[in-house]
Amino acid sequence: MISASATPNPTGLLRAADLPLDELLALRREGDTVLDHCLRRVVQDATCGSRDRAAAFNAAPLRRP
C-alpha cells in the first residue's frame, strides 16, 4: 500500500509526473483513457490497500478485472 503522501518511483524518468501523489491523482478524469484507468487504480491502491496481486509467473492467468 502506498500512503497519500507517496511520490512516484524515483527513477528520474518522469518529470511532469514528479508531483506529490495528491496533485498527480487530481489530474484523473472521469474518462476511460489508459491514463484515467491507471490513475484510478493507483488511487484505489492508496486508499483501500492492495493485496498481493503480482502474478506468480508469466503463464499465470489473469485475474478478474
Added chain:
Amino acid sequence: METVPFRQFIVKLHSRCNLSCDYCYVYHHVDQSWRGRPTVMSPETIAALARRIGEHAHRHELRNVDLVLHGGEPLLAGPAVIEDVVTAVRSRVPSATTVEVTLQTNGTLVDDRFLAVFRRHQVGVGVSVDGGRAVHDRHRRYADGRPSFDRMARGLDLLREASVWTGLLCTIDLDNDPGEVYADLLALGPPQIDLLLPLANWVHPPAGHGDSDATPYADWLVAVFDRWFGAPRRATGIRLFESIIALLLGGHSETEAVGFDAAHAVTIETDGSLEATDALKTTAPGLGALGLSVHGHSLDEAAGHPLACALRRTRESLATACRGCPIVAVCGGGQYSHRYGPDGGFRHRSVYCRDLERLIRHIASRLDAEVAARVHAHA
C-alpha cells in the same frame, strides 16, 4: 530469514496436454520431469494439498489466497476433479479466508460441463492465444500437426457467454507483426491481455538477440503500447503495460515480470511434490524442485526453503549493476528465470535487460507527456 507465507498456490491438475506447442516450457524445454509424474492429480493428493493450504491459511491468518489451476492442460483432468480441488481447498481454509480461483487453459476442451463448474465456483478462466488464426496456428498445434485456432475460438465463445473469461495470454513471436497481433487479439474482445516475453535466459537466449545492441522485444512491445495508450478510450487492459505505468506512478505491479511485488507462490505438481516456480523449468532440469511434498511436509517448510526465499523480489538479490540502475524500481530486475546465467546462478541482469529498459523509458516518456499536458490544462 523470516518465513513469508505463500498466498498463491499453483496446482497442476494434469501433467499432459492435448496440444504440442513447439515453444512450451513444460514439454519442449530442458526440464522433462513431467514424464515421471502421474497424469492427473489423485484424490489423495487433492486432500493432502487442501489440508496443507488450510493449515497454512490458519497459521498465518491469511485473508485471501489464490488458487491457480494449471497444467499441462487442466481441463484434461475433467470437471469433477476441478470441482473436487476447489471444494476441498475452500472447505479447509478459515471461514474468513477468501479463495480466488483462476484457471489457465488452451481453450480447446471447454464445454457445458466445465462451464457449470466455473460458474458454480466463480472460477476465472484465462485462455492462451497468440493472435489471429495464422499466427496462433504457427505454434499452437496438436501433436499430429492439426491447428487449434477453431476449437480455441469456440471455447472462447462459450467462456465469454458464461461470463467467466478473465483474459488472454499471448506469447510474443518476433515473426509476427505486433499491430496485426494486437488487432486480432482485440477482435476477440478480451477483458484483459498479457503479452509474455518468451521464457529465455543467458544459457538459452531468446530468438532475435544476436545483435548486442538490438532491442527487438521492446520494439515489438512499443508498437503495441503506442496503439493501446494512444486510443481515445482504453480498449482492454494489458497487464505488463499497466504494471509499468502503476510502478512509475508509485503503485504496484500485477506481474513478476516487473517491479518488486512478489507473488509468494508455490507450485504443487500432480504427485504432490512442491516446486518454487514453473518458470525455472526453462533453466536447468530439476532446478525448481524443493524436494518436498504435500504428503510429508508443511507449506511452512516449503516457504522457509532457501530456494523459496531466493525468489523474493528484493534489490539486494539483484546483480550489482542492477542495484545502481536508475530504472530498477520499475523493472525490479525482470522475471527471475530470465536472469539465469552460465554459472548456474541468478545474480545477472535479465536477458531482456535492454528490451526492458527501452520499453520502460518509452512508456515513461509517453506518460510524462500525457501528464504534462494535463498539468498544463489544469493550470
